[in-house]
Amino acid sequence: MLEWLKDPEFNFPGQLEHGGFEHGVCVGQIQAKAGLTQSTVSEYLSILQRAGFIEAKRVGQWTYYKRNEGAFEALSKLIQTNL
Amino acid sequence: MLEWLKDPEFNFPGQLEHGGFEHGVCVGQIQAKAGLTQSTVSEYLSILQRAGFIEAKRVGQWTYYKRNEGAFEALSKLIQTNL
DNA sequence: TTGGTATATCGGGAAAAGTCGATATATTTG
DNA sequence: CAAATATATCGACTTTTCCCGATATACCAA
Numbered sequence: 001m002l003e004w005l006k007d008p009e010f011n012f013p014g015q016l017e018h019g020g021f022e023h024g025v026c027v028g029q030i031q032a033k034a035g036l037t038q039s040t041v042s043e044y045l046s047i048l049q050r051a052g053f054i055e056a057k058r059v060g061q062w063t064y065y066k067r068n069e070g071a072f073e074a075l076s077k078l079i080q081t082n083l
Numbered sequence: 084m085l086e087w088l089k090d091p092e093f094n095f096p097g098q099l100e101h102g103g104f105e106h107g108v109c110v111g112q113i114q115a116k117a118g119l120t121q122s123t124v125s126e127y128l129s130i131l132q133r134a135g136f137i138e139a140k141r142v143g144q145w146t147y148y149k150r151n152e153g154a155f156e157a158l159s160k161l162i163q164t165n166l
Numbered sequence: 167t168t169g170g171t172a173t174a175t176c177g178g179g180a181a182a183a184g185t186c187g188a189t190a191t192a193t194t195t196g
Numbered sequence: 197c198a199a200a201t202a203t204a205t206c207g208a209c210t211t212t213t214c215c216c217g218a219t220a221t222a223c224c225a226a
Binding site for chain 1: 171172173174175176
Binding site: 002003072073075076077079080082083 | 085086155156158159160162163165166
């Protein structure tokens with residue numbers, strides 16, 4: 001999912017009918033591509049969010065998720081320096 | 084354990100009586116510090132070795148493990164570029 | 167307010183990982 | 197070869213993680 005979100009336009013074409021890509025991609029789009037149930041995907045996204053790798057924005061009945069690039073940079077540096 | 088192996092002289096003083104630090108640290112030293120059973124530590128080290136994070140060298144009845152710094156650098160770069 | 171849609175949360179069963187004791191293998195020493 | 201020591205492997209049990217269906221919550225439209 002994290003890799004998919006690097007190129008939302010390519011990986012989630014259906015998102016066009018759901019408000020575009022400004023805020024990210026909504027859960028239903030990710031669920032369809034992942035082939036897992038709605039509850040599983042929702043929980044997974046919430047874990048990634050708590051871990052800081054993605055950000056959530058609620059707009060109406062949709063929740064949009066997008067990557068937080070800083071977290072990946074920080075993880076990479078953490079491995080370099082602390083591990 | 085991976086962090087411990089960054090400074091073997093400091094973290095495994097008992098290793099002095101087991102051939103020094105040239106080849107790394109032997110399993111018994113790591114086991115004592117970890118506070119886990121011998122079998123658990125042995126299996127754990129073998130997993131880290133298969134993953135490429137440490138290297139093993141058998142000398143007599145001892146197996147010495149030391150870090151493979153290249154693997155950490157590679158992981159850090161992988162996160163930067165692929166994740 | 168009622169029904170429809172999108173997402174989140176909850177509880178449980180299945181799968182995987184962690185840990186142990188017992189035992190096997192390899193090496194050294196007498 | 198026999199005993200001692202260091203490490204590896206095996207089988208079982210426990211804990212954690214994964215994933216699901218059911219249900220709850222939030223929002224929108226009629």
